[in-house]
Amino acid sequence: MKYLHLITILVWAAMLPALAAGDPTAAASVWEKSVVKVEVSRNLYDYYQPWNRRNDRSAKIGLVVGERQILTTAQDLSDRTLVRLQKGGRGKWTNAKVEWIDYYANLALLTTDEAAFWTGLQPVNLSGKAPAEGDKLQIIRWREGKLENRQAEFTQFAVRPSELSGISHVQMELGSEIQGVGLGEPVVANSHVVGIVASQKGRTCKVIPASFIQMILAARAAGNQRGLGYFHFYWQRAENPASLAQLRLPGEPRGVLVSNVPERLDDGEQVLQPRDIILQIDGFDVDMQGDYTDPDYGSLMLENLSARGKWAGDDVKMKIWRDGKPLDVTYRLPKYEFAHSLVPAGVFDQPPDYLIVGGLVFQPLTVPYLQRWGAEWERRAPFRFTYYTGDEATREQPGLVILSQVLPDAFNLGYQEQRGFAVDKVNGLRVTSLSGLRDALKQPKDNFHVIDFLPNESLQRIVLAAGDAEREATQRVLERFGIAEAVQITPKAAAQK
Secondary structure (H helix, E strand, O other), X not given: OHHHHHHHHHHHHHHHHHHHOOOHHHHHHHHOOOEEEEEEEEEEEOOOOOOOEEEEEEEEEXXXXXXXXXXXOOOOOOOEEEEXXXXXXXXXXXXXXXXXXXXXXXXXXXXXXXXXXXXXXXOOOEOOOOOOOOOOEEEEEEEOOEEEEXXXXXXXXXXXXXXXOOOEEEEEEEEOOOOOOOOOOEEEEOOEEEEXXXXXXXXXXXXXXXXXXXXXXXHHHOOOOOOOEOOOOEEEEOOOHHHHHHOOOOOOOOOEEEEEOOOOOOOOOOOOOOOOEEXXXXXXXXXXXXXXXXXXXXXXEHHHHHOXXXXXXOEEEEEEEEOOEEEEEEEEOOXXXXXXXXXXXXXXXXXXXXXXXXXXXXXXXOHHHHHHHOOOHHHHOOHHHHHXXXXXXXXXXXXXXXXXEEOOOHHHOOOOOOOOEEEEEEOOEEOOOHHHHHHHOOOOEOOEEEEEEOOOOOOOEEEEEOOHHHHHHHHHXXXXXXXXXXXXXXXXXXXXX
């Protein structure tokens, strides 16, 4: 027995250096019962030819976080046709379903009704505490049947937009040699999950921190998830001494200068005005860079205060400087909606809309449409389109319709090379949506369709014959290009929430 005891001691002694050095096999094995593989089959739409689609399959990582609940990111879950789960890195796949998804926060919960799948799985401990300096971080995932563990170096906490929306919240940035992550891989430190990886560019991984995940999941469990809010105003750094002197702000430069306050589509009260200086938000002093000192994460951009324990409809107390004197105001957070942007950042769980008339193809301008220019679409897509991506929607201009291309036919001879223009009016009626375009086409002027483009476009007007010639040309184009329908417009009720 003494001999056996000595062997056990020697074995553990041999393992300790490997554990201390972050040996992948030793460190990752404890997570085998909590990390699963996720496979998603879905429809992938071609925004250049929106009537086409193909089947796509992607692999993700899921994390057991509760009773029959698996956490992952929302990426690649839109337009899904089948979701499957696999535990242990190999073997049987189990059909799953999306129990809940939030594209704005980029989070989703999966589950399955097959009781056998849950046997042996254990929920993890999500830690809302920020990693401390010196903590060893690992990124974990299943790869080729083995649980891979790679070390990561903490870089900083920063306020960044979500991968799928314009919601800005605190995220963790890590450096790692791991490749091909960004689909829900857990980041662990000291036996706790501190976040899940949302994207990777080079060595830099952006991680959704556990504190943000906990806030979202707790609100959902309590039935109190009212949607995330945001600051619906624009500001600039208060770095110009002349501007501060003109506004008569005493003391050292501080705060941020409000530069623009767009119209609120939720009818919320406009409590801020251009040239206001925001000095404090919810008790946190704002410096001249637009940062505040967060008790958990250190210096962060003020945008995070719209998501720090807050929801749409919540009040935010602000101290501002206006007309040479201090003023206390209460700002009510509007709910973030894709439709509140002139060019929506997301279109999920629906095919792309389009309308074809006489071979002319019209589409709404959206970020998914622009992303067909690739990962660097902001640089490669036509400037006249990317220019609008920073604009807010208004009641007068809730969206933009573009002539995306012309499918050639004798009917549109002379226009077949025209593409990429934003529509202003059709038959004298203002057009801001495909539904509005469809209605305008029912009212031709003297048996012609007159299509006017925005004043800054190089092409100003197209005139087409209306009536039988138009309808016959549309039918020829549909048959020639194998297109089933001339119009595809998703009802608003079925569109992304």
